[in-house]
Amino acid sequence: MTSTPVKIALLGSTGSIGRSTLEVVEASRGALRIVALSAHRKTQLLLEQARAVRPRCIVVSDAEAAAKQNWSDLPPEVELSIGPEAVEKVAAESEVEIVVSAIVGSAGLRGTWAALEAGKTVALANKESLVVGGPLVTKLAKEKNARLLPVDSEHSAVFQALQAGRREEVKRVILTASGGPFRNHSRKQISQVTIEEALAHPTWAMGRKITIDSATMMNKALEMIEARWLFDLSANQISVMIHPQSIVHSMVEYMDGSVIAQLSVPDMKLPIQYALTWPHRCEGVAAKIDWSQAMSLTFEPPDFERMGALKLGLEVARVGGTAGAVLNGANEAAVAAFLDGRLKFDQIVPACESILHHHQFDSHPSLEQVIRLDRWARQEVFRCLT
Ligand SMILES: NC(=O)c1ccc[n+]([C@@H]2O[C@H](COP(=O)([O-])OP(=O)(O)OC[C@H]3O[C@@H](n4cnc5c(N)ncnc54)[C@H](OP(=O)(O)O)[C@@H]3O)[C@@H](O)[C@H]2O)c1
Incomplete structure (x- = not known):
């Protein structure tokens, strides 16, 4: 790596990926430097991060949360900006070299878009950016000569494995999935899943939304769509294997x-670090596999009938257009409703399926259209609940 630090804007610094990114930067011994942080509502944590990291600016996207926070401890050299537009502004700042897009949900699209429009390298954790706006986002990246580097562990693994051959030699990618906590549950057991059970992932510690997505297998569906756009694959080049370890x-x-294949212990710090130091590799901050111990790695094909979300992922990866925005919007609203106790766990995927199949499909939507449909899909979920 170069001797001058790589300057990073970290969008979503208070989340699981955001906090892991800060650990990676801290361990980089000056090779990486945070110049901007953004949070939505966890203003106290953002303030603490700002005091520790001393970025040039911080952003709170939720104005109400910003107004409630006492900012008297904010170091005077750190500028505070408020509102979602400020997220876009920091993502496009001239000094920023890499934008880590780690906001959860389609709210992350604005920052990803602004960064790409400004020609930045985007370390993309926010898979929803590609699920909602795949063809538009990748076209923008191409036009602006901006790079999209995956942070999602599966896509980081594919990105690394793709370096072993030429694109025209690739037969398919195989995304692995832990299968989540309910891999071996019967339909009856799944119908009784509680919020606490769904939030207890067996192998990964993540934010609440992605943890529920992992339990429904919708996360893997979103990853299939993400892979389709990120690597310019056809839907039939994307397979999934259950790999519980x-x-x-x-x-x-x-x-x-x-x-x-790419192997490592399940720790997001490794794919984050790879995206931030690519094309180089550095001493890893994440734990390493202990090769002195015996271990078993198992793989089994998923049951598409039981894991209905995977069918939707494949379908949306195949048809593209407005389907990703609708599936994602419906899923975000359904997950929020489940976490509020207003929808049962086994109703999440059927709700998404029904809304996906009732929308007015367009194969070549504009950005405004996908944003409108994202909103429409959310309203449909809430309409079904009332
Ligand atoms: N966690 C993982 O291991 C993992 C792995 C692969 C991919 N990803 C992807 O990475 C992204 C982040 O996941 P996460 O698990 O880190 O989520 P998380 O822990 O829930 O954190 C989400 C972050 O987004 C911010 N945020 C929430 N709503 C927002 C809004 N409307 N506008 C602006 N900012 C908003 C939050 O701010 P406040 O906390 O201040 O409210 C927080 O900083 C997701 O797209 C996820 O799919 C995560």
Whole structure:
């Protein structure tokens, strides 16, 4: 890496990915430097991060939360900005080299878009940016000569494995999935799942929304769509295998039958670090596999009938257009309703399916159209609840 620090804007610094990113930056011994942080409502944590990291500016996207916080402890050299527009502004600042897009949900699209429009490299954790606006986002990146580097562990693994061959030699990518906590549950058991059970992921510690998505398998569906756009694959080049140990993060199968995989312990600090130091590798801050111990790695094909979300992921990866925005909007609203106790766990995926199949599909939507449909899909979920 170069001797001058790489300057980073971290969008979503108070979240699970945001906090792991700060650990990676701290361990980089000056090679990486945070120049901007953003949070939505966790203003006290943002203030603490600002005092520790001393960025040039911080953003609170929720004006009400910003107004409630006492900012007298904010170091005077740190500028405070408020509102979602301020997130877009910091993402496009001239001094910023890499934008870590780690806001959860389609709210993350604004920052991703602004960063790409300004020609920045985006370390993309916010998969929803690609699920909602896949063809528009990748087209913008191409036009602006901006780079999209994956942070999602599966996509980081595919990105690394793709370096073993030429694109035209790739047969397919195989995304691995832990299967979540209810992999072996019967339909009856799934119908009784509680919020606490759904929030207890067996191998990964993550934010609440993605944890529920992992339990419904919607996370894997969103990842199939993300992979379709990020790597310009066709839907039939994307497979999923259940791998409960979460050690093999994904694989690429080449035309000669060789399969290249990336392995590491389940810790997001590694894919975050790889995105921030690429094309170089540095001493890792994440824990390493202990090769002195015996271990078993198992793989099984998923049951698409039981895991209905995967069918939706495949369908949306195949048809593209407005389908991603509708599936994502419906899912975000359904997950929020489940976490509020207003929807049962086993109703999340059927609600998404029904809304997806009732929307007016357009194969070549504009950005405004996908944003409108995202809103419409959320309203449909709430309409069904009342
Ligand atoms: N966690 C993982 O291991 C993991 C792995 C792969 C991919 N990802 C992806 O990374 C993204 C972040 O996930 P996470 O688990 O880190 O989520 P999280 O822990 O819930 O954190 C979300 C972050 O987004 C901010 N935020 C929430 N709503 C917002 C809004 N409307 N506008 C602006 N900012 C908002 C939050 O701010 P406040 O906390 O201040 O409210 C927080 O900083 C998601 O797209 C997820 O799919 C996560």
